[in-house]
Amino acid sequence: EAQSTLVLVKPDGVARNLTGEVLRRIERKGYVIEDLRMVRPTRELLTRHYAEHEGKPFFEPLVEFMGSGPVVAVRVGGHGVIEGFRSLAGTTDPTTAAPGTIRGDLGRDWDAGVIQNIVHGSDSPESAARELDIWFN
Ligand code: CMP
Numbered sequence: 208e209a210q211s212t213l214v215l216v217k218p219d220g221v222a223r224n225l226t227g228e229v230l231r232r233i234e235r236k237g238y239v240i241e242d243l244r245m246v247r248p249t250r251e252l253l254t255r256h257y258a259e260h261e262g263k264p265f266f267e268p269l270v271e272f273m274g275s276g277p278v279v280a281v282r283v284g285g286h287g288v289i290e291g292f293r294s295l296a297g298t299t300d301p302t303t304a305a306p307g308t309i310r311g312d313l314g315r316d317w318d319a320g321v322i323q324n325i326v327h328g329s330d331s332p333e334s335a336a337r338e339l340d341i342w343f344n
Contacts, residue, residue, distance in 0.1 A: 211241060211282050212289045213338040215327035218276035221245075225313055226279050229326055232295055232309060238285035242343055245277050255341050268320030280342040289335055292328040299324060 214233065216226045230240065248256075253270045260266050283292060297308025301324050304311035310324050317323040329335035 209284065209286055210288055210332060210335065211284045211339060212292050212329045212335045213327070213342055214281040214283050214292060215342075216279040216281070217273060217323065217325055217327060218278060219272075219317070219323040220313075220325040221277050221279055223313075223325075225325060228313065229309060230281070233281070233283055233292070236285075236291065236295060238283050238288050238292070240281055241284045242282040243279065244343070245279050246342070247277050248274055250274060252341060256338060265321045272319060272321050272323060282339055282343060289329055289332060293330065296324075296326050296328050301325070 214229070216229050220226060220229060233240065246252075250270060253273050254261070257266065257269060257273075260269060285291065295309060297304030297310035297314075299310075300316060300322055301310040301314025302316045304314065304324075306312060309326055314323070314325050329338050
């Protein structure tokens with residue numbers, strides 16, 4: 208099923224010059240970069256994006272971290288891309304993410320109250336629609 212997902216190269220990924228590496232892995236897999244922009248997200252945008260995490264202990268550090276530098280937002284298309292990109296990204300914690308994945312190969316867990324893990328990918332069709340609207344409208 209053709210679908211689109213939101214991928215973010217987070218501030219740690221951009222700062223470490225990993226944007227090209229992330230895009231290369233996406234393209235090599237056969238997914239299509241449909242839209243792309245670099246943004247310095249506002250607190251308001253991040254609060255909308257991370258609404259489900261409001262109230263959790265890592266929410267403040269998460270918003271602080273995500274607002275600490277530019278983010279590259281990408282609309283990525285392809286068959287099964289929502290699940291497929293999450294598979295490319297690996298699990299949340301880079302320490303235990305499988306080698307071969309973006310987080311497993313390139314990430315490490317920085318101690319700043321929040322897991323810094325290079326990329327974000329939407330976790331469901333509903334999230335993808337909601338998040339693409341937030342970042343591209
Ligand atoms: P992501 O899954 O892209 O979106 C939510 C983010 O919150 C997640 O990446 C991590 O950066 C962070 N996160 C999730 N769970 C935890 C946790 N238990 N401790 C610290 N940070 C977390």
